[in-house]
Amino acid sequence: MSTSSSSASKPQPKLPLKQIPGDYGQPFFGAIKDRYDFFYNQGRDEFFKARIQKYNSTVFRTNMPPGPFIASNPKVVTVLDAISFPILFDNSKVEKRDIFDGTYMPSTDFTGGYRICSFLDPSEPKHTSLKKFFLSLLSANHKNVIPLFHTHFTDLFVQAEAQLLKNGKSDFNTLNDKTSFDFIFELFFGKHPSDTNLGSKGSTLVTLWLLPQLTPQITLGLPKFFNVFEDFLLHTFPFPALFVKPAYNKVYKAFYESAAKALDEAESNFGISRDEACHNLVFLVCFNAYGGMKLLFPSLLKWVGLAGEDLHRKLRDEIRQAVKEAGGKITLAALEKMTLTKSVVYEALRIDPSVPFQYGKAKEDLIIESHDAAFEIKKGEVIFGYQTIATRDGKIFKNPEEFIGDRFVGEGEKLLKYVWWSNGPETVSPSAEDKQCAGKDLVVLMNRMMLVEFFLRYDTFTLDVGTFLLGSKVTFKTLTPASY
Numbered sequence: 301m302s303t304s305s306s307s308a309s310k311p312q313p314k315l316p317l318k319q320i321p322g323d324y325g326q327p328f329f330g331a332i333k334d335r336y337d338f339f340y341n342q343g344r345d346e347f348f349k350a351r352i353q354k355y356n357s358t359v360f361r362t363n364m365p366p367g368p369f370i371a372s373n374p375k376v377v378t379v380l381d382a383i384s385f386p387i388l389f390d391n392s393k394v395e396k397r398d399i400f401d402g403t404y405m406p407s408t409d410f411t412g413g414y415r416i417c418s419f420l421d422p423s424e425p426k427h428t429s430l431k432k433f434f435l436s437l438l439s440a441n442h443k444n445v446i447p448l449f450h451t452h453f454t455d456l457f458v459q460a461e462a463q464l465l466k467n468g469k470s471d472f473n474t475l476n477d478k479t480s481f482d483f484i485f486e487l488f489f490g491k492h493p494s495d496t497n498l499g500s501k502g503s504t505l506v507t508l509w510l511l512p513q514l515t516p517q518i519t520l521g522l523p524k525f526f527n528v529f530e531d532f533l534l535h536t537f538p539f540p541a542l543f544v545k546p547a548y549n550k551v552y553k554a555f556y557e558s559a560a561k562a563l564d565e566a567e568s569n570f571g572i573s574r575d576e577a578c579h580n581l582v583f584l585v586c587f588n589a590y591g592g593m594k595l596l597f598p599s600l601l602k603w604v605g606l607a608g609e610d611l612h613r614k615l616r617d618e619i620r621q622a623v624k625e626a627g628g629k630i631t632l633a634a635l636e637k638m639t640l641t642k643s644v645v646y647e648a649l650r651i652d653p654s655v656p657f658q659y660g661k662a663k664e665d666l667i668i669e670s671h672d673a674a675f676e677i678k679k680g681e682v683i684f685g686y687q688t689i690a691t692r693d694g695k696i697f698k699n700p701e702e703f704i705g706d707r708f709v710g711e712g713e714k715l716l717k718y719v720w721w722s723n724g725p726e727t728v729s730p731s732a733e734d735k736q737c738a739g740k741d742l743v744v745l746m747n748r749m750m751l752v753e754f755f756l757r758y759d760t761f762t763l764d765v766g767t768f769l770l771g772s773k774v775t776f777k778t779l780t781p782a783s784y
Contacts, residue, residue, distance in 0.1 A: 313667050314674075315674045317674045331367035335531070361378070363376070366536075375682065376403065376682045380685065380689045381695070382696045384685075385687070388685050388723075391422050393663055393664070395660060395661045396659075399659040401513070406512075410509070422734060429571060436570075438742055452482055468777075472601065472763075477507065477594055484593065496558055497550060498550060516535055520769075552579070563578060595772075596746075598774045601754075605761060606763075607705060613760075615641060616756075616782070619751065623756065630749070630753075635745070642744075645751065646716060647708060652772070653687045658720075664679050665677070690720070729741075755782075756782065757781070758781060
């Protein structure tokens with residue numbers, strides 16, 4: 301929780317007011333050192349855990365990558381516990397203008413010259429119009445999720461089985477990339493991307509456009525000998541949008557021609573020009589939705605796969621019984637009865653959120669509280685939260701580093717207010733006036749559908765798990781067909 305310290309009538313903090321520990325080091329060189337610690341010397345999680353231990357505090361100062369020369373000011377106040385983290389959701393206290401990607405913002409040349417909705421603060425009128433447009437579009441297409449998901453991901457599983465038969469293994473990520481893009485495109489626009497100028501290359505073109513915007517946040521995992529070269533190439537200067545302009549133009553053309561109905565609605569009902577609406581749709585579908593699916597589905601299957609056969613048995617029994625009671629059909633009512641399935645999805649989103657970084661700039665002098673102390677943040681300071689640490693808060697969650705499939709069953713549902721993968725609590729629905737993910741309910745539904753489709757088809761499975769750029773890499777070793 302937080303209270304303003306700029307008012308004479310401000311409430312006094314209940315905990316002792318302490319100076320925020322940590323520092324930024326020497327100008328320029330401090331940011332470079334922290335960048336090397338983050339990517340190479342310590343790694344992402346250890347970078348934060350080491351500083352929590354060093355300062356004996358979950359609130360501290362540090363520099364966040366990329367730093368020079370991509371970000372002019374890498375200084376942040378870091379919040380890494382379940383009490384201080386929610387300040388990032390309070391739009392009356394923090395500003396979200398141009399801070400979606402953190403301390404840097406990719407050129408608007410990547411998005412047709414527009415500041416896309418994700419980079420707008422809720423106080424900007426255009427944000428409200430765009431968010432209402434997105435919510436309307438999502439609502440209109442919600443009824444098509446279940447049948448389209450079944451069609452597209454049944455094809456994925458058929459391909460995975462063929463790869464296993466031929467090669468003894470199957471690369472889920474590669475299959476998922478294409479399937480996810482095809483599914484989300486058809487969901488929004490009612491046609492398969494292969495029926496547009498994209499052909500079968502939609503996911504490839506979109507990934508080509510995505511990567512230059514994300515390179516300041518990634519490492520390729522190369523041997524240490526190449527660290528200096530990789531850091532210079534990925535983290536020192538922004539990639540010009542010019543290199544991916546041809547790919548983006550093809551994607552934009554396909555969207556503009558396929559989304560006529562949606563663009564009509566944007567123009568007539570929300571006062572958004574067709575061009576601006578289309579560029580925002582590209583970002584929503586390709587960056588937010590497809591980019592999320594590239595990370596979410598491998599993560600979900602990773603954690604479920606590693607949990608083992610006992611969880612697999614419980615999931616398949618629950619899923620098959622609910623579908624049987626629904627007359628053999630997957631329905632929203634049947635999905636709501638699958639309490640363990642829902643919990644497993646929430647637990648995957650808690651332990652491995654697809655967008656782990658959140659940022660906000662203090663609109664005024666603030667006092668925030670952690671479990672142990674209160675801290676003053678000055679107006680204009682950037683507040684940063686690493687969700688992967690904050691949602692593993694041991695004072696909130698029992699055995700927080702463990703994947704516990706039934707964590708959110710029964711009384712455990714009360715803990716959902718601490719699940720923030722959507723840039724807001726799981727217990728809150730997105731609105732046009734906030735920065736919570738417009739597709740929050742869609743994402744949860746798709747993850748449930750992944751488990752339902754999977755365990756209707758298979759009894760159990762084994763896999764190899766690795767990492768790739770910003771997410772998990774999953775390779776199926778076995779898929780045991782359903783025995784019923």
